[in-house]
Amino acid sequence: MDADRHDPGGREVIQYRHRSGILDLGWGHPDPDLLPADEWSRAWSRAVRRWGHQLLTYGHGPGPIPFRRWLGERLGETDAHPVDPDEIVVTAGASHALDLLATAHTRRGDLVLVQSPTYHLAMRILADHGLVPMAMTPDRGGLGIDVAATADRAHDACARGRRISMIYVVGTFANPTGRSLAADQGAALANLAEELGAVIVEDDTYRELALAGDAPRSLQSAHPSSGVARIGSLSKVLAPALRIGWITGPVEIVGPVSGGGLLDSGGGVSHANALTAVEFASGGGFDSHVATLREAYRGRRDALVAGLHRHCPDLDFEIPDGGWFLWVETPKVGQGTDWSTRAERQGVAFLPGTTFAPGDDSVGTRATLEQRIRLSFSLLSTAELQEAALRLGRAFSVDGRD
Ligand SMILES: Cc1ncc(COP(=O)(O)O)c(C=O)c1O
Structure with a gap:
């Protein structure tokens, strides 16, 4: 993975932390290549001319x-x-x-x-x-x-x-x-x-x-x-x-x-x-930017979905109609949490479902969440997502069948 693309030495500048050798599906952050820096710079110049001191x-x-x-x-x-x-x-x-x-x-x-x-x-x-x-x-x-x-x-x-x-x-x-x-x-x-x-x-x-x-x-x-x-x-x-x-x-x-x-x-x-x-x-600048993003994220969602179908046949999930996340069910309770360490050993990370527990378990959802993981397809490129699915497959099939 190209570390510079995600963390150009800016440890004390940005929230995201790149971990060497890890393809991280845990972050709900945009791909740096999809941030419209040049278009924003042109819009800023126009805004300064138009609004002046205001x-x-x-x-x-x-x-x-x-x-x-x-x-x-x-x-x-x-x-x-x-x-x-x-x-x-x-x-x-x-x-x-x-x-x-x-x-x-x-x-x-x-x-x-x-x-x-x-x-x-x-x-x-x-x-x-x-x-x-x-x-x-x-x-x-x-x-x-x-x-x-x-x-x-x-x-x-x-x-x-x-x-x-x-x-x-x-x-x-x-x-x-x-x-x-x-x-x-x-x-x-x-x-x-x-x-x-x-x-x-x-x-x-x-x-x-x-x-x-x-x-x-x-x-x-x-x-x-x-x-x-x-x-x-x-x-x-x-x-x-x-x-x-x-x-x-x-x-x-x-x-x-x-x-x-x-x-x-x-x-x-x-x-x-x-x-x-x-x-x-x-x-029409916003319309065309959003159209580009939708196409890009659709492509990433589909790449991750195809990779999971190919390499992780035991995982179950719905294909979302929008947003940035796949909410995935693992075969057994506890695996969403336990598999996190196994996955990192294979060079891939995600957020366990329990991260999203509201803190009150009076309705007994904790066990269901222990069987879930969230995979974000927003930050990584299509090629990185395909590789991430391959690594997940290794983590889940080599160690996961216990
Ligand atoms: C559901 C939801 N609400 C709010 C936010 C944060 O949005 P903002 O950057 O506008 O504060 C996020 C970001 O991950 C989110 O997923």
Whole structure:
């Protein structure tokens, strides 16, 4: 593997850590070759000429209106409805959006309903706010939500004096499962949120990465009158370092965020980058970039899938319609965790399924997660993914049949 491509000596510069000799399928990071450095540089020059000092001064609290207009229209193309700019707040990524919503809409000690498995780093943000995750009951297939059973448990918890102020759900091409929320489960969840007086935070970070047809409709556009805050980001389709994200939702939800002290003191977040993103998008630049990415990631997904079919016949998985991840079932409980060390000896790494456990095992999903692994196909090239599948095959067939 070309170490320079992934870590050009920048140990104290970037988050990713290259480990010599390891093809790492654990990172949900973009391939460095797919980051649009030249196009961004040209867009930045155009933005400086166009906006002058307005590009570099304190920005408007909720984010610059040209960006919010562009985003509102873009969501009308990738989802069922455009979004009014007044219902958008620009944030420094989806992570920041979740943090801001937790500040505005929760209190320490509240419960938050989450999927199991869930996006593990969101759990860290909830913990920062003293919030306690409560796993939702999975449906029979294990990848969706049994909302009726969840509602019973949620009402019980409230009867015992707990407050449930938020439901966090990765609804489209989820990390780690690649699955999208079924429409009927989304509708039932919207009802449950209303009964509980909780805000649903719909993490929509992967919407642009539809790899087979269109992305499904968001929970927010399907249930506009319920309290859904959708969070999104350009991290996966433009570049994570730009820290451009957003919250969309009714003014009751976004108002307390944009009216908060943070944006009052510091002005709008990622102001210059948001204005530059509009330049980047002008003349079809964003459309063509996203089309290139979709083709590239589709090719990588297919390369990994073909490699696994060839070299790892004992692994079971669905082919995701979007996003960056394969959520793979190993033949026996425990192997998702145990095989990690065996795989590294063969020069390949992944994240064990237990990484995505929400921390609350009241619904007994831990054993299922011990049989799962997450393979990301975003960072490595097609050739590296093929080699990674070969190494996984060696790790799993030589040592794995015990
Ligand atoms: C589901 C999900 N939400 C949020 C994030 C973080 O997004 P951002 O870079 O916009 O903070 C990620 C990144 O892996 C993710 O998978």
